[in-house]
Amino acid sequence: MPIHSFKLNGTQVTVETEDDVRLLWVLRDLLGVTGPKYGCGLGVCQACTSHINGKAFNPCSVPVSQIKPTDEITTIEGLPATVGKELHPMQEAWIAHDVAQCGYCQPGQIMAAVAKVKQVRAAGREIGDADLDELRNVCRCGTYSRIRAAIKDGAKQM
Amino acid sequence: MAAAPNDSPPRSDGERPGGPGRRRFLGYLVAAPTLAVAVSYGVDVASPRRAAAALPSPPQPEEIFDLGDVQNLAAAPTSGLISVRVNSDGSASFAVPRAEVGQGMTTAVAMMIAEELDLPLDKVRITLADARPELLMNQFTGGSNSMRSIFVPVRTAAAIARRRLISTAAARWDVPAAELTTKHGVITHPDGRTATYGSLAAAAAATRTTQVDATDVQLKTREEFTILGTPRGRVDAHAIVTGRKTFGTDLRVPDAMPTMVRRPPTIGGTVAAVRNAAAVRAMPGVTDVAVIDHGVAVRAATFGQCVDALRALDVEWGPGPVDGESDATVLAKLKKAMLPMTVPSLPLLAKTIDAEFTFAFASNSPLEPDSAIADVRADRAEVWACLKAPIDAQADIAGRLGLPQDAVTVHVVEGGGSFGRHLFHDVAAEAAEISQKMRKPVKLSWSRTDSFRQGRTHPMCVSRVRVSYLGGEVLTYEQRHTSVRTDFGHGLGEMLSATAAKLPIAGNLSLAESVFELTQSSPYDFGVTTQLLNEIPLGFETGSMRNIYSPNVVCAQELVVDRLAAAMGKDRVAFRREYLKDDRLRAVLDKAAAEGEWGRSLPAGVAQGIGVHAEYRGAVACLVEIDCRPETVNRPIEHGVTGPRVTRALTVVDAGFAINPRGLEAQMIGGMNDAIALALTSSLHIKDGLPLEGSWDDYFYTRQWNTPLDMRVIVMPNTRDTPSGAGELGVAPALAAVAGAYARATGTMPTRFPINHGTLGFAPFPVEPSTPQSPTDGLDRSF
Numbered sequence: 001m002p003i004h005s006f007k008l009n010g011t012q013v014t015v016e017t018e019d020d021v022r023l024l025w026v027l028r029d030l031l032g033v034t035g036p037k038y039g040c041g042l043g044v045c046q047a048c049t050s051h052i053n054g055k056a057f058n059p060c061s062v063p064v065s066q067i068k069p070t071d072e073i074t075t076i077e078g079l080p081a082t083v084g085k086e087l088h089p090m091q092e093a094w095i096a097h098d099v100a101q102c103g104y105c106q107p108g109q110i111m112a113a114v115a116k117v118k119q120v121r122a123a124g125r126e127i128g129d130a131d132l133d134e135l136r137n138v139c140r141c142g143t144y145s146r147i148r149a150a151i152k153d154g155a156k157q158m
Numbered sequence: 159m160a161a162a163p164n165d166s167p168p169r170s171d172g173e174r175p176g177g178p179g180r181r182r183f184l185g186y187l188v189a190a191p192t193l194a195v196a197v198s199y200g201v202d203v204a205s206p207r208r209a210a211a212a213l214p215s216p217p218q219p220e221e222i223f224d225l226g227d228v229q230n231l232a233a234a235p236t237s238g239l240i241s242v243r244v245n246s247d248g249s250a251s252f253a254v255p256r257a258e259v260g261q262g263m264t265t266a267v268a269m270m271i272a273e274e275l276d277l278p279l280d281k282v283r284i285t286l287a288d289a290r291p292e293l294l295m296n297q298f299t300g301g302s303n304s305m306r307s308i309f310v311p312v313r314t315a316a317a318i319a320r321r322r323l324i325s326t327a328a329a330r331w332d333v334p335a336a337e338l339t340t341k342h343g344v345i346t347h348p349d350g351r352t353a354t355y356g357s358l359a360a361a362a363a364a365t366r367t368t369q370v371d372a373t374d375v376q377l378k379t380r381e382e383f384t385i386l387g388t389p390r391g392r393v394d395a396h397a398i399v400t401g402r403k404t405f406g407t408d409l410r411v412p413d414a415m416p417t418m419v420r421r422p423p424t425i426g427g428t429v430a431a432v433r434n435a436a437a438v439r440a441m442p443g444v445t446d447v448a449v450i451d452h453g454v455a456v457r458a459a460t461f462g463q464c465v466d467a468l469r470a471l472d473v474e475w476g477p478g479p480v481d482g483e484s485d486a487t488v489l490a491k492l493k494k495a496m497l498p499m500t501v502p503s504l505p506l507l508a509k510t511i512d513a514e515f516t517f518a519f520a521s522n523s524p525l526e527p528d529s530a531i532a533d534v535r536a537d538r539a540e541v542w543a544c545l546k547a548p549i550d551a552q553a554d555i556a557g558r559l560g561l562p563q564d565a566v567t568v569h570v571v572e573g574g575g576s577f578g579r580h581l582f583h584d585v586a587a588e589a590a591e592i593s594q595k596m597r598k599p600v601k602l603s604w605s606r607t608d609s610f611r612q613g614r615t616h617p618m619c620v621s622r623v624r625v626s627y628l629g630g631e632v633l634t635y636e637q638r639h640t641s642v643r644t645d646f647g648h649g650l651g652e653m654l655s656a657t658a659a660k661l662p663i664a665g666n667l668s669l670a671e672s673v674f675e676l677t678q679s680s681p682y683d684f685g686v687t688t689q690l691l692n693e694i695p696l697g698f699e700t701g702s703m704r705n706i707y708s709p710n711v712v713c714a715q716e717l718v719v720d721r722l723a724a725a726m727g728k729d730r731v732a733f734r735r736e737y738l739k740d741d742r743l744r745a746v747l748d749k750a751a752a753e754g755e756w757g758r759s760l761p762a763g764v765a766q767g768i769g770v771h772a773e774y775r776g777a778v779a780c781l782v783e784i785d786c787r788p789e790t791v792n793r794p795i796e797h798g799v800t801g802p803r804v805t806r807a808l809t810v811v812d813a814g815f816a817i818n819p820r821g822l823e824a825q826m827i828g829g830m831n832d833a834i835a836l837a838l839t840s841s842l843h844i845k846d847g848l849p850l851e852g853s854w855d856d857y858f859y860t861r862q863w864n865t866p867l868d869m870r871v872i873v874m875p876n877t878r879d880t881p882s883g884a885g886e887l888g889v890a891p892a893l894a895a896v897a898g899a900y901a902r903a904t905g906t907m908p909t910r911f912p913i914n915h916g917t918l919g920f921a922p923f924p925v926e927p928s929t930p931q932s933p934t935d936g937l938d939r940s941f
Contacts, residue, residue: 001442017443017459017460018442018443018463020462020466020934021443021460021462021463022462022932023936024462025416025460025461025462025463026460028407028461029416029459029460029461029462030459030460032410034401034404034407034408035400035401035402036401037405037525037526037574038407038461038527038603039525039526039527039606039854040527040606040853040854041461041465041605041606041932042606042853042855042930042932042933043932043933043935043936043939044606044797044853044854044855045525045606045853045854047525052937052940055940055941056940056941057936057937057939057940058936058939059936060932060933060936061932061933061934061935061936061939062934062936062937063934066934066937075401076399076400076401077400077401080400087399087400091399091400094395094398094399095391095395095396095399098391098392098395098820098821098824100260100392100394100395100398100399101260101261101262101575101824101828102259102260102524102525102526102572102573102574102575102576103260103394103397103398103403103574104260104405104524104525104526104574104575105525105574106398106399107398107399107401110399115941116941119941129867132862133795133862133863134862134863135862136798136861136862137862138525138854138859138861139525140523140524140525140575140577140859141260141525141575141824141828142827142828142829142830142831142832142860142865143824143827143828144827144831144860144861144862144865144869145827145865145866145869146824146827147862148862148865148867
């Protein structure tokens with residue numbers, strides 16, 4: 001079986017599996033990293049959102065063979081280390097706003113929020129409602145208004 | 159604003175042990191290494207008022223168990239009891255016989271224990287109890303009943319534990335117990351001596367189980383609360399934001415490998431033949447292929463390889479029970495089954511308003527796809543799943559496996575949402591079936607498409623309303639609600655059957671009629687009022703969805719109330735004020751009208767709507783503003799439905815006693831977003847025996863681009879000492895408000911919901927294979 005290697009939350013990992021197995025299953029089923037959730041496997045619900053080289057993406061929609069040995073994959077578990085703290089400011093904002101209900105979508109929501117704030121900043125803006133309207137992450141508990149408030153607050157601390 | 163409903167002095171509602179109306183609690187010190195206090199459980203703590211009783215209260219424990227039989231208790235010291243434990247590290251723990259699915263139950267229960275124990279909230283550990291058959295119907299999460307049934311028993315156990323810790327310290331120090339005080343998990347004597355609960359936990363433990371006198375245990379009053387009634391964040395917030403909260407498929411059970419199912423092209427279809435099982439078994443990662451009742455199961459190293467395998471299967475299918483049904487055939491059957499109006503002839507000059515509303519099939523699927531782990535052996539089985547009726551699941555699964563009930567261990571796992579889905583144990587039973595057939599542990603997940611297409615649905619229903627009025631008087635209100643049969647699941651069914659004699663309903667009604675009677679009552683003084691239900695069995699797998707009938711029934715009612723107000727020349731809020739029977743409802747209505755700026759000037763195409771609802775002993779009013787202008791309706795979102803946008807949403811809630819106002823607010827926010835989806839965008843389209851929806855870009859639950867930018871919740875001052883239900887309370891009035899606002903903004907009262915159901919806004923996934931392949935272009939869409 002093919003061998004794949006990449007950097008996961010700061011550590012180089014190696015895994016043996018077929019080329020076309022989507023990264024989400026490599027993370028969850030083979031490496032036991034369960035922060036990214038399976039909500040659809042169709043690139044729609046965004047519950048698995050993680051970062052590749054700092055950008056948000058859906059591991060459910062990427063065959064592991066597309067990941068290069070130098071690629072840095074960050075899941076929710078590795079987010080605090082990217083800022084060298086116990087919690088990333090976006091995670092702190094999530095707690096301060098008591099955003100979560102069931103919590104299933106929230107790792108993906110937080111990872112998408114961090115990337116969205118960075119993307120908007122790179123374009124020279126602060127995050128606004130039009131940017132938040134672009135987030136596709138489904139929250140079936142319907143916590144959207146608290147998500148929006150937390151992202152605006154979390155962005156200020158980023 | 160009207161007089162606040164909390165002007166009246168606080169009522170005890172029987173909370174004070176020994177007080178009027180108080181039912182006797184039995185407390186026990188349970189033999190254990192550290193202090194453990196148990197109380198009998200299942201006591202109806204609220205007054206048995208008929209009107210707002212959502213569900214019958216569970217039977218009294220003394221009717222289930224002969225708790226006076228001390229010898230039996232010694233043999234099974236915790237039978238039928240729930241117990242609070244104090245641990246040597248100073249924490250308290252409690253296994254709650256309920257499911258946590260996001261509603262905040264674990265946080266609320268932790269608050270109850272922290273309050274009565276005088277312990278910091280973060281020192282309370284709540285877990286979910288395994289199925290405990292001896293609890294009978296007292297281990298059931300539904301009908302927004304959890305807080306109401308747990309509120310007093312759990313606090314009583316914690317209060318007894320606190321008293322025992324004090325008496326232990328008093329004995330150790332040889333001082334009167336009355337001189338000791340407790341705070342933050344520490345007992346203090348005025349002379350400066352202190353002892354932590356942890357240091358006393360072993361000494362306070364009982365060496366044999368004994369009954370204790372609980373009659374003089376004083377629970378704190380509302381005025382003494384420092385934790386209950388204050389806004390608190392979820393106890394699992396940190397675990398959630400760090401990705402550590404564990405859901406079903408996150409569990410690691412040895413050898414429980416990923417498993418999925420190839421499903422038939424119609425609901426409940428059967429397997430006629432599998433033509434290539436051996437070839438599929440030889441695919442990469444695949445370990446097993448097994449034919450089951452309604453599909454073919456595959457087990458593999460990863461879920462991705464399960465998808466590959468199930469798609470490669472060549473299966474010949476047999477028919478299912480609803481192969482010939484589509485939206486139109488179901489609607490025709492509903493209309494035929496509608497019960498006639500019954501009110502006698504009216505005065506000659508009376509005018510009538512007739513309206514009929516259709517609500518499409520809807521999916522109660524949470525974000526977490528249905529999943530369960532099962533490890534079935536020859537003589538025993540172990541199951542892990544999110545179950546709101548775990549005892550029923552245990553009994554049913556045992557029956558299917560041919561095992562005694564006590565050979566099946568059922569662990570209740572926290573769920574990624576429920577909305578009605580986890581009242582049923584379909585996926586747990588299927589996991590057990592597969593594990594038995596494969597003779598191996600399995601971690602079963604339905605695919606997203608399975609969850610929409612083969613999962614339970616909230617059935618299509620038609621609600622017809624006729625009102626008559628003459629001059630300034632409403633003479634009659636008649637509502638005929640016709641639905642495809644709603645399955646309540648055995649958990650609720652058994653609870654109702656067991657309490658049938660106590661139901662405040664005359665006659666020999668069906669289960670569905672009983673539930674309808676118990677949950678639906680017009681809040682208006684509209685003269686002769688009749689509300690009747692008829693259900694037709696059609697073979698669909700159905701279930702309730704963030705409550706049962708109320709969103710549809712109340713939406714229809716409130717739209718007609720709006721028309722009635724217009725016909726009688728009255729403002730919609732003023733008209734409701736005049737006819738509402740309940741002061742608490744009138745108070746939330748007034749608050750909503752004042753805070754929501756009812757009647758403010760808005761541009762053409764933008765309008766306000768109002769809805770009120772009382773249920774579960776709570777009262778809610780919702781005021782929304784909707785923007786139906788073309789530039790909003792047609793705003794472009796790729797693969798997303800836009801349409802009208804609710805721009806402002808206000809919910810005012812009187813939850814009796816709000817245990818955790820912050821959690822209550824969260825439930826109302828969720829209810830509003832559910833309602834927006836039900837009104838505007840989310841439904842299942844049934845075609846030839848199968849829903850067409852297969853993903854969240856087909857089933858249009860509210861997304862960020864649909865949600866109100868201005869979302870507000872006002873929690874009214876407490877009006878009672880006991881909590882109302884909260885989880886489902888907000889959906890019905892919010893749906894009514896959105897529908898009413900839409901009618902006002904467009905000038906046309908909507909009669910079919912959701913309003914976009916007539917247009918199929920997506921290209922359906924193929925019917926076969928049942929699960930679509932995952933995309934490969936994820937990197938192209940990174941941001």
